[in-house]
Amino acid sequence: MSRASQDYKSAVKPIWCPGCGNYGAMKALTQAFLDLDIAPESIALVSGIGCSGRMSHFFNTYSLHGTHGRAVPTALGVKAARPDLTVLAVGGDGDGLSIGGGHISHAARKNTDITYLLLDNRIYGLTKGQASPTTDFGHKTKTSPFGVDELPMDALPAFIVYDATFVARSSTVHVAELTELLKAAILHKGFSILHILTPCVTYPVFDARTLKAALQPLPEDHDRKDKMAAIVRGYSTSPVFTGIFFRTEKPTLEERLERQAQPFAPERSGDELDMLRKVLYDFS
Amino acid sequence: MSSRPFRSDVNFVVRIGGEAGDGVISCGELFAQAAARTEYHVFTYITYPSEIRGGFSMVQIRIRDWTIYSMGSRVDYLVVFNQESYDKTISGLREGGMVIYDPDTVTPEPSETTRFFAVPLTKLARESGISGPGKNVIALGALGHLFDIDPVVLKKLIRDRFRHKGDAVVERNIKAVETGYEAGKACGWGQRFRLKADPDAKASYMMLSGNEAVALGAIAAGCRFVAGYPITPATPIFETLCRLMPKVGGKAVQMEDEIASISAIVGAAFAGEKVLTPTSGPGLQLMGEQINLASMLELPVVIVNVQRGGPSTGLPTKTEQSDLKFAIYGTAGESPRVVLAPSTVEDCFYQTIRAFNIAEIFQVPVVVLTDQSIGYRKATVRIPDFERFHFMPFHDLIEDNPVIPNPAHIDVVSRLEPTSEELADYKRFRITDSGISPISRPGTPGGQYLATGLEHTEKGHPDYTPENHQAMTSKRFRKIEVLSNLLEKNPREYYGSPEARIGIIGWGSTEGAIREARYLAEQEGVLVRHLHPKIVLPMADRRIRYFLAELKHVIVVEENYTGQFAHFIRARFGIRPIEVHKCQGLPITPREILAAILNVARISDEQSITRL
Numbered sequence: 041m042s043r044a045s046q047d048y049k050s051a052v053k054p055i056w057c058p059g060c061g062n063y064g065a066m067k068a069l070t071q072a073f074l075d076l077d078i079a080p081e082s083i084a085l086v087s088g089i090g091c092s093g094r095m096s097h098f099f100n101t102y103s104l105h106g107t108h109g110r111a112v113p114t115a116l117g118v119k120a121a122r123p124d125l126t127v128l129a130v131g132g133d134g135d136g137l138s139i140g141g142g143h144i145s146h147a148a149r150k151n152t153d154i155t156y157l158l159l160d161n162r163i164y165g166l167t168k169g170q171a172s173p174t175t176d177f178g179h180k181t182k183t184s185p186f187g188v189d190e191l192p193m194d195a196l197p198a199f200i201v202y203d204a205t206f207v208a209r210s211s212t213v214h215v216a217e218l219t220e221l222l223k224a225a226i227l228h229k230g231f232s233i234l235h236i237l238t239p240c241v242t243y244p245v246f247d248a249r250t251l252k253a254a255l256q257p258l259p260e261d262h263d264r265k266d267k268m269a270a271i272v273r274g275y276s277t278s279p280v281f282t283g284i285f286f287r288t289e290k291p292t293l294e295e296r297l298e299r300q301a302q303p304f305a306p307e308r309s310g311d312e313l314d315m316l317r318k319v320l321y322d323f324s
Numbered sequence: 325m326s327s328r329p330f331r332s333d334v335n336f337v338v339r340i341g342g343e344a345g346d347g348v349i350s351c352g353e354l355f356a357q358a359a360a361r362t363e364y365h366v367f368t369y370i371t372y373p374s375e376i377r378g379g380f381s382m383v384q385i386r387i388r389d390w391t392i393y394s395m396g397s398r399v400d401y402l403v404v405f406n407q408e409s410y411d412k413t414i415s416g417l418r419e420g421g422m423v424i425y426d427p428d429t430v431t432p433e434p435s436e437t438t439r440f441f442a443v444p445l446t447k448l449a450r451e452s453g454i455s456g457p458g459k460n461v462i463a464l465g466a467l468g469h470l471f472d473i474d475p476v477v478l479k480k481l482i483r484d485r486f487r488h489k490g491d492a493v494v495e496r497n498i499k500a501v502e503t504g505y506e507a508g509k510a511c512g513w514g515q516r517f518r519l520k521a522d523p524d525a526k527a528s529y530m531m532l533s534g535n536e537a538v539a540l541g542a543i544a545a546g547c548r549f550v551a552g553y554p555i556t557p558a559t560p561i562f563e564t565l566c567r568l569m570p571k572v573g574g575k576a577v578q579m580e581d582e583i584a585s586i587s588a589i590v591g592a593a594f595a596g597e598k599v600l601t602p603t604s605g606p607g608l609q610l611m612g613e614q615i616n617l618a619s620m621l622e623l624p625v626v627i628v629n630v631q632r633g634g635p636s637t638g639l640p641t642k643t644e645q646s647d648l649k650f651a652i653y654g655t656a657g658e659s660p661r662v663v664l665a666p667s668t669v670e671d672c673f674y675q676t677i678r679a680f681n682i683a684e685i686f687q688v689p690v691v692v693l694t695d696q697s698i699g700y701r702k703a704t705v706r707i708p709d710f711e712r713f714h715f716m717p718f719h720d721l722i723e724d725n726p727v728i729p730n731p732a733h734i735d736v737v738s739r740l741e742p743t744s745e746e747l748a749d750y751k752r753f754r755i756t757d758s759g760i761s762p763i764s765r766p767g768t769p770g771g772q773y774l775a776t777g778l779e780h781t782e783k784g785h786p787d788y789t790p791e792n793h794q795a796m797t798s799k800r801f802r803k804i805e806v807l808s809n810l811l812e813k814n815p816r817e818y819y820g821s822p823e824a825r826i827g828i829i830g831w832g833s834t835e836g837a838i839r840e841a842r843y844l845a846e847q848e849g850v851l852v853r854h855l856h857p858k859i860v861l862p863m864a865d866r867r868i869r870y871f872l873a874e875l876k877h878v879i880v881v882e883e884n885y886t887g888q889f890a891h892f893i894r895a896r897f898g899i900r901p902i903e904v905h906k907c908q909g910l911p912i913t914p915r916e917i918l919a920a921i922l923n924v925a926r927i928s929d930e931q932s933i934t935r936l
Binding site: 050051052079080081082084086096097100101102103104105106107110113114115116117118119120121122124125142143146150293297300301303304305307308313315316317318319320321323 | 530531532536540543544548549551568569570571572573574575577579580581583584585587588589590591592593594595596597599613614617621707708710713766767768769770771772773774775776777778783785786
């Protein structure tokens, strides 16, 4: 049975402004699901707050639009409880780097098998144009009327330092490339982060044309196992590299939990009440 | 009135005090465990400093031939390892009580009403080649002799306790317990107390702390996903579950903080599991936003809050009942939740099962409020009778049974899932009479839906229209109204004479102390009725009004400064109770409550008191 892109679309109408980069991310994600032939009912899409947080509304999946900054630990709970599901978390630069920034290093350390889409437009769009952790130095916003006087955060090298097992960057101006990277991230066993640059049309910090000019795929010979090379290329601003910077394999949280429970499988094979009795008698 | 249960023949309190690191608590726990393997009931109270070493540490063990309701008001046997613990606890010793002390570290004040016995703990420990901590096992041996506990029982306990540390450690400790037993023999106690061994005791009772009882209740209720972050005094719940979850096919994950912990259980609840996170006051505060979200998404989550002294980091190792207001009112906007308060160690087991049942049936967050004193207290608990365990499908439920697990009838209920007809046009948040709508499990085709914290339609789609917000708020709260109506049918939760005109209301861990105070008051000729709701939000209003209507005076007892439950009762029922607060980080004692009752009796008129 072949699916159509319509199967992944919910009845909720997108709230994004016309021309918003997020449409590109939505299109790429739909195409990735289609190409990988994942049933909509076995996808859990968890999102945070902000324009990017609305992504979960528009998919006909098990979608959870939760609180600001908590998409990653929430998605971790979904996946740990139900490893059979394809679990994705979606957040923006504020959601993922400001309020929820503390969670990413731990999700990476645990290597939970989820895919995290960090949609970076370098501005707070839904609250109408305040500075975010990635807004350019000197850029004027309503909360930085004299220009942002802090340096923007370089998130991607940080993700590599956190030991995330899959770190990639793409943009919504190259939907085909984004689709391929999304597929690789979803297929990756472990915590995969995709840093997605997406222009905001209403409070622009950068536009599609300058983004296109700045982007360049990683060199053919980039060694995805070379952490130092990944960090160095991650810091580069001209060009801004796209592609898979770093990829490695290590046991996932879900595998480790499964391994812990495994030795006790014989004890659980009987009647549920017998199992409870055994646990209780430990205490008598 | 002559054969009141409190007038039992065996009823005494042993208190052991020393410096943290002396092994005082493990000495007390081993002694309690030995006593629990007799025909008697055991009840412990533990207090310790927040530092790992140094500071005053104490364990108190009450042993009785009848159900024990509280830690007791006075001490019969005092064992002191150092001068500080002697100085701090001697005033609690009853007249004619006994002090066992280490002559190398304690100089007791001579007293005519106290019997003193020197047991050279430090010296004996040194001689038997065990360094400092060995003192506690010497003391255990001496206590074993005093109470005539078979050395075989003591040695078995030592073996069970130290097995994981290797044979050499086991042997050294067995030698220490023998040395202590001999030292006890040399004391010439005079009359010794016999704790008879009962071969059946092990089969019908287990010794549990309140925290362990919560963990076991969760497992019995079907909880298979736990996420947590260590915080005193809730940590033992998490530790126990980390150890047990793999055994029952469940999962326990330590997260980076409390916000991540509750986020993870919200995710796991969405994924279809029964979930729990244990925490204490400051952690509950951090979880506030996600509890609110769970309420809005109508997801069943259980949060166990083991209260400690506050505010802020406050008194991490001491007890208090001061998170009630936060548990009830700590929310942005109006989001329903349920708050339970177990009152005994055994109740911790059953109320935790009840918390899961309520969460699953009504798809709401349930906060279980225990506290340090009940969490760390160990007591003999009847082993649950699993023949009476029923795993119930949702549809068999509701009318008059409900959600009340007790030793006689334990139901375990899971959430309502949609039928295939309902999935044809699935409305996750369908408006129903009861407010409960079927919840689909990820993986179910056709069950896909959007769970958003934004106000939403029956389908889950965002909708901010005035009519929709009113209808949805009403739907969410209707579930609580249904629960409240069910509670009216519960067996009564109040005790005492119908003629009493003085009523006393408490919640949580104070039940035993209040109950004992009631018996003591009756001895003084003052009749009291006692109400102790296990569900503090919502309440069975009609039944409580009925209770209140029969009384002239109502006392509300609680361990906090501002009278949080009293305020709640006052606001809800329009009465003005007499408030009794204790805010010392210590559990209230029966005698403190008795004093309050007698004060009220004194100021009230003749009619309110029935002389016996």
